[in-house]
Amino acid sequence: MGLLKxxxxxxxxLGTSVALHGTLRxxxxxxxxxxxxxxxIAILIYEIAPDFA
Amino acid sequence: xxxxDAGTRAALVAAREAGRGTIRKWRHGDAHRMLETVFADCAxxxxxALTHRATRLFGDxxxxxxxxxxxxxxxxxxxxxxxPFKANRDGLxxxxxxxxxxxxxxxxxxxxxxxMRRRPPPTACTFSGRITVTRFVRAGGATLRRWRxxxxxxxxRAAEAPPCEERESLRLxxxxxxxxxxxxxxxxxxxxxxxxVTLVATIRAGAAPLMREHAIGDGKLLxxxxxxxxASRAEMLLAFLRLAGRADAGPQFDAATRDxxxxxxxxAMREWLALDAHAALPRLEAMAAGDPHIEIREAAERTxxxxxxxxxxxxxx
Numbered sequence: 001m002g003l004l005k006x007x008x009x010x011x012x013x014l015g016t017s018v019a020l021h022g023t024l025r026x027x028x029x030x031x032x033x034x035x036x037x038x039x040x041i042a043i044l045i046y047e048i049a050p051d052f053a
Numbered sequence: 054x055x056x057x058d059a060g061t062r063a064a065l066v067a068a069r070e071a072g073r074g075t076i077r078k079w080r081h082g083d084a085h086r087m088l089e090t091v092f093a094d095c096a097x098x099x100x101x102a103l104t105h106r107a108t109r110l111f112g113d114x115x116x117x118x119x120x121x122x123x124x125x126x127x128x129x130x131x132x133x134x135x136x137p138f139k140a141n142r143d144g145l146x147x148x149x150x151x152x153x154x155x156x157x158x159x160x161x162x163x164x165x166x167x168x169m170r171r172r173p174p175p176t177a178c179t180f181s182g183r184i185t186v187t188r189f190v191r192a193g194g195a196t197l198r199r200w201r202x203x204x205x206x207x208x209x210r211a212a213e214a215p216p217c218e219e220r221e222s223l224r225l226x227x228x229x230x231x232x233x234x235x236x237x238x239x240x241x242x243x244x245x246x247x248x249x250v251t252l253v254a255t256i257r258a259g260a261a262p263l264m265r266e267h268a269i270g271d272g273k274l275l276x277x278x279x280x281x282x283x284a285s286r287a288e289m290l291l292a293f294l295r296l297a298g299r300a301d302a303g304p305q306f307d308a309a310t311r312d313x314x315x316x317x318x319x320x321a322m323r324e325w326l327a328l329d330a331h332a333a334l335p336r337l338e339a340m341a342a343g344d345p346h347i348e349i350r351e352a353a354e355r356t357x358x359x360x361x362x363x364x365x366x367x368x369x370x
Contacts, residue, residue, distance in 0.1 A: 011327070016211040019277065
């Protein structure tokens with residue numbers, strides 16, 4: 001039997017939506033956290049699965 | 054490298070190579086070592102003690118000049134020398150992280166008074182979730198607008214978030230030091246006559262899991278973001294596991310549905326259901342029955358109602 005996958009669009013989201021770290025910046029925050037986070041993830045995924053996508 | 058000729062590229066590489074020794078020497082210099090010493094024997098989780106040490110350090114800003122001078126000299130000697138700082142620039146400010154250790158990050162920032170005047174007045178303030186200590190090296194004649202709201206606990210709900218309230222503004226003077234608790238306090242610079250130069254110590258201990266943005270006009274909550282990069286990292290990696298079809302990662306999905314961050318718990322369950330609903334079902338049932346966050350219990354309940362019939366059909370088939 002294959003895996004049963006539920007479409008993400010059919011699964012409710014929470015009423016309290018929480019965006020990724022770094023999408024809100026404070027007046028005294030001097031580093032682009034979101035950029036660093038996404039670059040870090042991209043590097044990690046490339047290292048785990050260089051042929052992915 | 055777009056539009057860069059071979060000579061410039063070679064000069065950059067050479068400058069980077071030559072700069073390594075300067076940076077190594079700088080890291081072992083008195084000023085950098087002094088900063089290491091200030092926070093060395095302080096428990097990284099003791100927010101109060103770290104705040105006290107940062108406040109004491111910022112009582113005198115002379116160390117910052119001593120810290121930067123060797124790097125300024127290096128740039129004067131070679132304009133292609135790159136100081137070892139993470140830097141960020143936008144239309145309003147330029148900032149750089151001068152010192153970073155597990156307990157605290159210290160950054161310097163110049164906020165442009167001209168850019169502040171050109172921009173429309175801010176419409177929102179952000180509660181960072183972290184304790185910060187700021188030394189206004191050059192206050193630029195600015196005022197500090199301040200707001201307060203209740204801290205957000207693990208059961209935080211946007212629908213029930215109280216509004217923030219503005220407190221009395223402070224007129225800043227050169228050399229003043231202010232600590233704020235970003236879990237319940239926010240601040241913004243306003244009315245600067247000249248550029249504002251700040252040193253900011255961000256204490257990592259005791260950080261709230263969420264950052265919140267409130268409207269200045271009516272104080273209402275506008276947006277919420279994760280204050281924890283690890284939670285966001287986990288969210289993205291779980292999405293990657295789903296996209297990669299890694300149904301063997303059930304234990305990782307299960308562990309993430311038990312994370313203290315409520316938004317990560319539900320994000321993990323959504324990814325798991327989208328990958329392998331049958332494996333996720335027992336945990337989904339447990340979350341519907343007993344997750345500490347009411348929104349998760351409700352979402353899990355609704356999801357169960359939709360998923361159970363399909364799983365029964367699939368099992369019969």
